[in-house]
Amino acid sequence: MPFPHPNLRSAFTHRRPPEHGALLKAADTFIRQFAAENPETADPRGRFDRIKAEVAETGTYEHTPAELTFGAQVAWRNSARCIGRLYWNNLTVRDLRHVHHPDDVARGCFDHLRLATNKGRIRPVITVFAPDRPGRPAPRLLGEQLVRYADDPRSAARAALAKDLGWKGGDNAFEVLPLLVQPAPGATPEFYEVPDDAVLEVPLTHPHDPGFAALGLRWYAVPAVSDMSLEIGGITYPAAPFNGWYMGTEIGSRNLGDTDRYNLLPAVAVLFGLDTSSERTLWRDRALVELNLAVLHSYQQAGVTIADHHTESHRFLAHIEREAKHGRPVPTDWSWIVPPLSGSATAVFHRYYDLPDERQRPAFVHRDAARQPSLTCPYSPTSAHGGP
Numbered sequence: 344m345p346f347p348h349p350n351l352r353s354a355f356t357h358r359r360p361p362e363h364g365a366l367l368k369a370a371d372t373f374i375r376q377f378a379a380e381n382p383e384t385a386d387p388r389g390r391f392d393r394i395k396a397e398v399a400e401t402g403t404y405e406h407t408p409a410e411l412t413f414g415a416q417v418a419w420r421n422s423a424r425c426i427g428r429l430y431w432n433n434l435t436v437r438d439l440r441h442v443h444h445p446d447d448v449a450r451g452c453f454d455h456l457r458l459a460t461n462k463g464r465i466r467p468v469i470t471v472f473a474p475d476r477p478g479r480p481a482p483r484l485l486g487e488q489l490v491r492y493a494d495d496p497r498s499a500a501r502a503a504l505a506k507d508l509g510w511k512g513g514d515n516a517f518e519v520l521p522l523l524v525q526p527a528p529g530a531t532p533e534f535y536e537v538p539d540d541a542v543l544e545v546p547l548t549h550p551h552d553p554g555f556a557a558l559g560l561r562w563y564a565v566p567a568v569s570d571m572s573l574e575i576g577g578i579t580y581p582a583a584p585f586n587g588w589y590m591g592t593e594i595g596s597r598n599l600g601d602t603d604r605y606n607l608l609p610a611v612a613v614l615f616g617l618d619t620s621s622e623r624t625l626w627r628d629r630a631l632v633e634l635n636l637a638v639l640h641s642y643q644q645a646g647v648t649i650a651d652h653h654t655e656s657h658r659f660l661a662h663i664e665r666e667a668k669h670g671r672p673v674p675t676d677w678s679w680i681v682p683p684l685s686g687s688a689t690a691v692f693h694r695y696y697d698l699p700d701e702r703q704r705p706a707f708v709h710r711d712a713a714r715q716p717s718l719t720c721p722y723s724p725t726s727a728h729g730g731p
Contacts, residue, residue, distance in 0.1 A: 363398055369576050369704065374576065375387055406576065406578065411575070414575030414705040415436045415583070417431070418575070418706050419585075423676045423700075424679035426655050426659045426682075426691070427587050427650070427659075429661060429665070434467045434468070435458070437471065440471060443473050443481065449535040451470055452489050452584060453538055453541040455567065459567065463645065463647040463648065468585065468586055469573070471573060474578050481581050482526050483710070484522070484584060485501065485504070485523035485525055488570075489567040490520075490563045490566075494518065495598070495605065502520060508532060509534070521534040522537055542563055542564075543564040543565070546645075547561055550636065552615065552633075555637055562594050562598065562599075564588075564589075565586050567585065572709075572710050573706075573707055574708050575704065575705040576704070588648040588650065591639045592684045596631060608630040612629075615629070653689055656692075659680065660690055674703065
């Protein structure tokens, strides 16, 4: 049965594996980097000889568990759009490369959410499923994140696809979309309802206005990016969902505040009695602050990990200093690092950075060949200020 949405097809098409020469060059670069940063490992020349023999026999090669863990963590470190990279080497790597069947992929994703949620003390986690192999493309996850809401305008295409596949939901506010797993590029996806115990949600209240709760807002705890491939040493892992924890502005300024998302600033302005007769009253700015305050307050009250943009700005500069001691540049997209609220009041605003290099690997890369590869992170993944 053909893929039911031709307009979505290009986003999930299989990219042909590199020729052996390109694969071996990428593998050699990675193995040398792995050895340089892990001097206790074996001679990289011997390891590369084994890779060459494996590629000659099978057309590909398999990373060791240590190489996979290192590659996934460095992919986060290389994420030019991530403000949370200070924690890159704390990423928990779940090796599920043996998993191919959509049912098992779905179970692995739900286990990922449970592990990452950790009763609100969010863990940075990546789950790596099967890699693409010559003539055997691996399953893909369709959708930006493992958890998304059906009434989010950004989820319209995914919600429509789920309904075409037989999903009967989508009529209620903040209803979690099913997970969509595509067995192979061009194949019809399978959909799976996300179990209730895999999704921790936070009802939003305001510290000074009890009436805010009447808006009926909530958001989920774990922002697990699922629409990017992990590329390490020439090997592509098309299903590798990963997460950090939210920064408050990601929810308050972007998900709930953007005009093409939930567009809640007018409703918040009415609740707080703000003068909306003119832009010069700065009612949007004041409503945005109240909305962000509600998000931070609610997550803190619920015991769910969340970051504020001022603290994370200072931590990002600490990351740069730490990397400089190792002689490593920190590729940074300024427009994504500076928060969408009070940008000039944050420490990251007032300086220049190393330019991003989209050729740098390991990396998380968008699968849509029509788009430029976008290096991002699991820290703040749903807007132009985060992604890992």
